[in-house]
Amino acid sequence: MLTRDSSDVIVVGAGVIGAACAYYAAQAGLSVTVIDRGPVAGGTTGSGEGNLLVSDKPLGPELELALLSCRLWRELADVLPSRIEYEEKGGLVVASDDTGMDALRDFAAAQGRAGVVVQEVPADRLGEAEPHLAPGLAGGFHYPQDAQVQPALAAAHLLRAAGPKLRLLLGEEVTALLTGADGRVRGVRTAAGELRAPQVVNAAGTWGGELARRAGVELPVRPRRGFVLVTEPLPRMVRHKVYAADYVADVASDLAALQTSAVVEGTPAGPVLIGASRERVGFDRTLSTAALRRLAAQATRLFPALAQVRAMRTYAGFRPYLPDHLPAIGPDPRLPGLLHACGHEGAGIGLAPATGLLIARRITGAEPPLDPRPFRPERFAQTT
Template structure:
């Protein structure tokens, strides 16, 4: 480990890994620290979504498109006699968004029109053509839209191999070392403190996922990042019966909701191993690890609504994670003027996997003194007041 790395990254999940990868590519020396193991938090409980289909026009869509390009560029990187994409199960399977009636289909049509003007591929699929794309889909749906740019990745593999690539460029990864404070030179943050060591650094990056608010508070700055719990059901391995990521249009509105109550919307996709992942739920319940039978039952009902044949399929497990929720549904990316030397890359909620590569690139560009590819003003850390929840 260098005596004084250019950057200390707090968090060894997918966002921290992407930031470390891009920072080392930019020639910076990096040390990554995490309170637990690699991908021991939100990333280890994710589905691996890389989506543009669920984004309204605005800064998050700009970030999603930037990230999508970064993921596609990384897919062909040679790795272990194959490619990065194959190693981390990066699949450009596309997304199919479907509607149960004419009203949600009309909402989808308006959104797709705006997205198409921004350069997103959104292909209308009439009801009678849905089964050409998904033969086992319910027969009574009103129609949908196909998004070829949507992808899926194995999130744990992706984060682990991004960190591996960063280590090959000299990065150090320290696990089971929670950050307990910062080193300061006047107002400036000049390093991080753990129970095991002080790490002086040129800059410190808070990529602590749902714990990012607590990590920011150690520097006496306010970030209203809170955990939003979500459950996922996993079926027994099946023959390949689901070709795309398939979800109801309701999912888009639920993700953008400010409600703290339990919400579920059907999201179904297959994996390379043959299992089917069933989501998605969300509720603001703090760091409560209690399993919610109402949430799991609602997920099962939603999946069967989309794919009736799943009614006869067994589930083999369920898991949950805590997504880093921000009240304005935008991530926090960039330098914090309230604590010079401190940067943030957090608050991505359920989109962290997909948005991670663009986030890492932007952080590396700022640290290297370059002009970022997209405007960071909407993501600035000091946009919140103390009353933000």
């Protein structure tokens, strides 16, 4: 019998991944406790732009996860309040020269065969899509499936929509996982006491590796720092999510050094958001003027009018990076009852619904919505 301190599932992490896991588990009839050492969306989720992208995903399992999430986000937009700011604004990827355009064309053709909706935009039509875009570009590709949400609101409303099956505990850090004599998970320990559940989901984001170690297993999640510039509120100057072709290569890169490739997008509230930088510097939050200068320069090359616009603030966040750029999603055979849902790097907001549904299906034994094998957490056991 369940007691006040027990539930069917404990989800560690109240970001958008943990919220999605809790939502779909509750939809499956399970009682869920979500626990976080900080507030809702206090980590990577609260520092994200809210990107829901298929445009940057090459053929493979992450693209399949993104396409499923794309469909699920549209369903959730009908269930959750409009305050999550879901917007199907579409993405526009542009090339500066013919060589880049040829590479984008090959990339888009492969995506199209996998079910991505993509349309080529010749150079003389770019101004119709984005009137303020710089002249002289070679062309681009429009991805109407790319969308955006306000990530902190999305996480909060997913938790709220889980209903009475959910219990939310904030400001409590999980210090250990509890196991029984049979070696299976039986709950977690915090400074406030023990919480019991036969299933524990590690949705701790950039701290997912540390939580795994506390459970006695290795998962090589590392933080990858990024900065976002926020401009003063403007009339809708940027209609789509716009980025140059080199962004795709930067996402897939393993380099630890600073990389920047501007992603520029407007928001319903008016400010323009400018990302994205990447570097592996641990959890160092020191402001990088080099990163910000490069982002600003790249953004103004795409949109020259931004050179006259004030940047009001900037913020930093940490993406949960795994070496093969695929998240860990599913049960960990090294510790029965432990499941992982972390390591999504910069794509976690976009991939959250499919991740949550996959976790819920694995817990209940239902048919998974896609092949879970590429995401198995133990795949790093031979290389760490």
